[in-house]
Amino acid sequence: MGTREKILEAAAWLFSTRGYAATSLAQVARAAQVSKALVLWYFESKEHLFRAALQHFLTPYEIDAQVLLGLNEYEQVDKLIDDYYDFVADHLPSVKFVLGQVVRGDETSAELVAHVSALYGVYRDLLTSILERGCERHVFPAYIKPAQDAALIMAALNGLLLQHLVEPEGSPMVRDLRTYLKQLVRVRLCAASTQADTSCVVPPASPRREA
Amino acid sequence: MGTREKILEAAAWLFSTRGYAATSLAQVARAAQVSKALVLWYFESKEHLFRAALQHFLTPYEIDAQVLLGLNEYEQVDKLIDDYYDFVADHLPSVKFVLGQVVRGDETSAELVAHVSALYGVYRDLLTSILERGCERHVFPAYIKPAQDAALIMAALNGLLLQHLVEPEGSPMVRDLRTYLKQLVRVRLCAASTQADTSCVVPPASPRREA
DNA sequence: GTCTATATACAGATAGAC
DNA sequence: GTCTATCTGTATATAGAC
Numbered sequence: 001m002g003t004r005e006k007i008l009e010a011a012a013w014l015f016s017t018r019g020y021a022a023t024s025l026a027q028v029a030r031a032a033q034v035s036k037a038l039v040l041w042y043f044e045s046k047e048h049l050f051r052a053a054l055q056h057f058l059t060p061y062e063i064d065a066q067v068l069l070g071l072n073e074y075e076q077v078d079k080l081i082d083d084y085y086d087f088v089a090d091h092l093p094s095v096k097f098v099l100g101q102v103v104r105g106d107e108t109s110a111e112l113v114a115h116v117s118a119l120y121g122v123y124r125d126l127l128t129s130i131l132e133r134g135c136e137r138h139v140f141p142a143y144i145k146p147a148q149d150a151a152l153i154m155a156a157l158n159g160l161l162l163q164h165l166v167e168p169e170g171s172p173m174v175r176d177l178r179t180y181l182k183q184l185v186r187v188r189l190c191a192a193s194t195q196a197d198t199s200c201v202v203p204p205a206s207p208r209r210e211a
Numbered sequence: 212m213g214t215r216e217k218i219l220e221a222a223a224w225l226f227s228t229r230g231y232a233a234t235s236l237a238q239v240a241r242a243a244q245v246s247k248a249l250v251l252w253y254f255e256s257k258e259h260l261f262r263a264a265l266q267h268f269l270t271p272y273e274i275d276a277q278v279l280l281g282l283n284e285y286e287q288v289d290k291l292i293d294d295y296y297d298f299v300a301d302h303l304p305s306v307k308f309v310l311g312q313v314v315r316g317d318e319t320s321a322e323l324v325a326h327v328s329a330l331y332g333v334y335r336d337l338l339t340s341i342l343e344r345g346c347e348r349h350v351f352p353a354y355i356k357p358a359q360d361a362a363l364i365m366a367a368l369n370g371l372l373l374q375h376l377v378e379p380e381g382s383p384m385v386r387d388l389r390t391y392l393k394q395l396v397r398v399r400l401c402a403a404s405t406q407a408d409t410s411c412v413v414p415p416a417s418p419r420r421e422a
Numbered sequence: 423g424t425c426t427a428t429a430t431a432c433a434g435a436t437a438g439a440c
Numbered sequence: 441g442t443c444t445a446t447c448t449g450t451a452t453a454t455a456g457a458c
Contacts, residue, residue: 022233152388162369253441
């Protein structure tokens, strides 16, 4: 591995775990086993180094929609849920970093945030189109609103991943919940599609007094 | 407002928006319109100031479970969802800050993270107990698993709030999704537990989007 | 390309006048 | 309590030897 890449990798790691301000060039240099001056020889300034590190993060953010071919609608939804979850779980350091940037609205990484948002949008739109197709073909019940259901499924996934982030312990809870989410989605997409529309079924409006 | 409070408020704001490392005492002093030395006179060190700011954030983190009395199970679930969402939305700066600390696993704020996690747990457990009670009384369908369903609802809420964070623009999308989530939960909790319960059909609350 | 040495700025923190 | 002046360490960045 070239010296430049060594520096870049060290910088990416440090920036992602400690943030921009809390990471010094001296730390980067030490981690990369070079001198401070060499870091600035390759990357004009700390700012430039940071931007280069961002690009390093962006590289793996791609999505392959081809894997869904040949599956029925239910399997497609299942697979998309699993893929999204696994993808984010596999890139937790990057995700942490991006989330950190998002949270503090850092202007220097607007591009990164936009890129990740776009990727998120791709997943959500893909899920939406699967649901749409399922509805058109009457495979899914009529009360499914593709855009909204897709958005909520993604929200639930992001919530689980957030929990995964807060409790990085190998708590099997979150993994179980992913399975439970898939079951729940399946029930919703399966449930009595031929029955009358149940989307307008609500409980009694008048409060029932408790004992 | 006393000088100490003025400093504390400025510090809390800066720490929450820029993070610990990127916030200097000079910035805090300028924001509070005092000298650097005075900041350190009130708060022994930057570290102490930070911890004091954390306490400032913790104060509003309380929950009032009394508001659920007198509501039936469905209304309780609805209200809990709304309350949790509104609470977090009303404390977005604090939440951003906490999330930032969580994301970078900052040791100095482990106490804050623990406190917020505990609060989250309270909400989730409250929701779980509502679902449990509903199941015991056969108001909710038998396929409901209180713990898992509660966790997923909370995850979905957190996902929505995360989205709210990323797109702070007044996009009505997220707010609509909250309503849709409540409908979806209601359908799940209502659906055909007993056919008698489906008699309570009212006109759709919101217009349906047809593709 | 890689280093040491150094310039310059700013950080957190202290001393002491008022 | 509040300030100015200052100390000390460390940050980014540059200069120049090799």
